[in-house]
Amino acid sequence: xxxxxxxxxxxxxxxxxxxxxxxxxxxxxxxxxxxxxxxxxxxxxxxxxxxxxxxxxxxxxxxxxxxxxxxxxxxxxxxxxxxxxxxxxxxxxxxxxxxxxxxxxxxxxxxxxxxxxxxxxxxxxxxxxxxxxxxxxxxxxxxxxxxxxxxxxxxxxxxxx
Amino acid sequence: xxxxxxxxxxxxxxxxxxxxxxxxxxxxxxxxxxxxxxxxxxxxxxxxxxxxxxxxxxxxxxxxxxxxxxxxxxxxxxxxxxxxxxxxxxxxxxxxxxxxxxxxxxxxxxxxxxxxxxxxxxxxxxxxxxxxxxxxxxxxxxxxxxxxxxxxxxxxxxxxxxxxxxxxxxxxxxxxxxxxxxxxxxxxxxxxxxxxxxxxxxxxxxxxxxxxxxxxxxxxxxxxxxxxxxxxxxxxxxxxxxxxxxxxxxxxxxxxxxxxxxxxxxxxxxxxxxxxxxxxxxxxxxxxxxxxxxx
Numbered sequence: 330x331x332x333x334x335x336x337x338x339x340x341x342x343x344x345x346x347x348x349x350x351x352x353x354x355x356x357x358x359x360x361x362x363x364x365x366x367x368x369x370x371x372x373x374x375x376x377x378x379x380x381x382x383x384x385x386x387x388x389x390x391x392x393x394x395x396x397x398x399x400x401x402x403x404x405x406x407x408x409x410x411x412x413x414x415x416x417x418x419x420x421x422x423x424x425x426x427x428x429x430x431x432x433x434x435x436x437x438x439x440x441x442x443x444x445x446x447x448x449x450x451x452x453x454x455x456x457x458x459x460x461x462x463x464x465x466x467x468x469x470x471x472x473x474x475x476x477x478x479x480x481x482x483x484x485x486x487x488x489x490x
Numbered sequence: 491x492x493x494x495x496x497x498x499x500x501x502x503x504x505x506x507x508x509x510x511x512x513x514x515x516x517x518x519x520x521x522x523x524x525x526x527x528x529x530x531x532x533x534x535x536x537x538x539x540x541x542x543x544x545x546x547x548x549x550x551x552x553x554x555x556x557x558x559x560x561x562x563x564x565x566x567x568x569x570x571x572x573x574x575x576x577x578x579x580x581x582x583x584x585x586x587x588x589x590x591x592x593x594x595x596x597x598x599x600x601x602x603x604x605x606x607x608x609x610x611x612x613x614x615x616x617x618x619x620x621x622x623x624x625x626x627x628x629x630x631x632x633x634x635x636x637x638x639x640x641x642x643x644x645x646x647x648x649x650x651x652x653x654x655x656x657x658x659x660x661x662x663x664x665x666x667x668x669x670x671x672x673x674x675x676x677x678x679x680x681x682x683x684x685x686x687x688x689x690x691x692x693x694x695x696x697x698x699x700x701x702x703x704x705x706x707x708x709x710x711x712x713x714x715x716x717x718x719x720x721x722x723x724x725x726x727x728x729x730x731x732x733x734x735x736x737x738x739x740x741x742x743x744x745x746x747x748x749x750x751x752x753x754x755x756x757x758x759x760x761x762x763x764x765x766x767x768x769x770x771x772x773x774x775x776x777x778x779x780x781x782x783x784x785x
Binding site (some may be wrong): 336337338345349352358359 | 566649
């Protein structure tokens with residue numbers, strides 16, 4: 330079993346060297362090449378993914394910041410608008426009140442004027458009526474200034490004016 | 491060598507015949523089945539293998555006859571080349587290898603990342619084709635011993651000696667290449683005082699040869715041992731001549747076959763691993779280079 334057979338040793342060496350030469354170029358080189366290429370590709374992919382993740386993170390941060398800024402701006406615009414509206418409302422209300430007060434005052438004035446005119450007219454009517462009636466009663470023309478002032482006094486007493 | 495049941499029946503019947511009428515040496519007869527031969531048993535009959543002329547160089551006679559183990563050496567070589575080349579074609583065509591290609595690639599990765607780089611560093615990658623060939627060639631030869639009618643060429647000490655001689659050459663070549671011849675020779679002094687050189691140099695030179703010698707014997711003994719266990723277990727059936735007792739050896743044989751499958755891979759790994767380790771010892775790694783020659 331332990332016989333030395335130099336021929337077999339030589340055959341082994343020859344076979345091995347031939348197998349090594351064949352496989353070196355036809356199998357190991359392409360296989361190892363494909364392996365390292367794939368490893369490179371995977372490493373590159375991982376790096377790219379990491380970069381993409383960081384970019385996305387940065388974009389997200391940026392977006393969040395913008396959102397926060399926009400939110401602030403909206404709040405400011407809203408509060409400004411509200412203040413402006415309040416001011417306008419107050420102004421309008423004040424103006425309306427003023428103009429209402431004005432109209433009322435005018436109306437009162439008008440009424441007073443009309444009332445005064447009506448009273449004057451009434452008085453002269455009444456005086457004429459009283460003179461007429463007295464003239465009829467006295468059958469005498471009382472249309473003199475002295476008599477008239479007398480009558481006026483009498484009417485004033487009657488009407489309490 | 492796994493002997494299939496039909497062949498074993500006849501062979502063991504022969505064996506039994508020898509055991510009863512011959513010298514009674516069952517073991518010696520069984521050994522015949524793990525030895526080299528000039529004929530090749532196939533399912534289609536026995537083929538006589540050609541005797542080729544031998545030649546003598548420096549007093550050593552090389553008998554170049556094609557024996558059974560030469561045939562299995564070549565079968566393993568052809569099968570390995572066909573598988574590796576077709577897988578290489580397939581794997582380079584697609585981005586992600588599948589199935590068998592994936593398995594082969596995992597094994598290549600294992601040799602590269604677990605054997606070569608830890609032992610030899612990045613510099614060792616140029617020896618990767620040699621170590622890959624060693625690993626897969628030994629693996630395929632080992633596995634052929636588990637196939638019916640197959641034989642392990644690695645179960646022959648001459649084949650493992652051939653592999654060990656190649657390993658020896660690679661170990662010396664890689665260390666000379668890595669350190670230069672001067673440093674390589676300086677290493678043979680072991681870094682001790684010159685007065686001790688007459689002791690140290692023979693020891694170091696002996697050390698160069700014991701490593702590949704151990705590789706040779708380890709692989710041969712492991713492969714042969716497993717086969718002898720298998721044949722012996724089957725031989726038990728014919729010693730006891732009982733179907734009932736036959737169940738036990740058959741069960742054992744199945745179990746040992748699984749063990750052999752493991753050993754086939756393990757021994758291919760160990761041979762490659764140790765070759766890589768020995769090559770790495772002679773290749774100064776960055777940190778080691780400054781230390782000088784003593785180790």
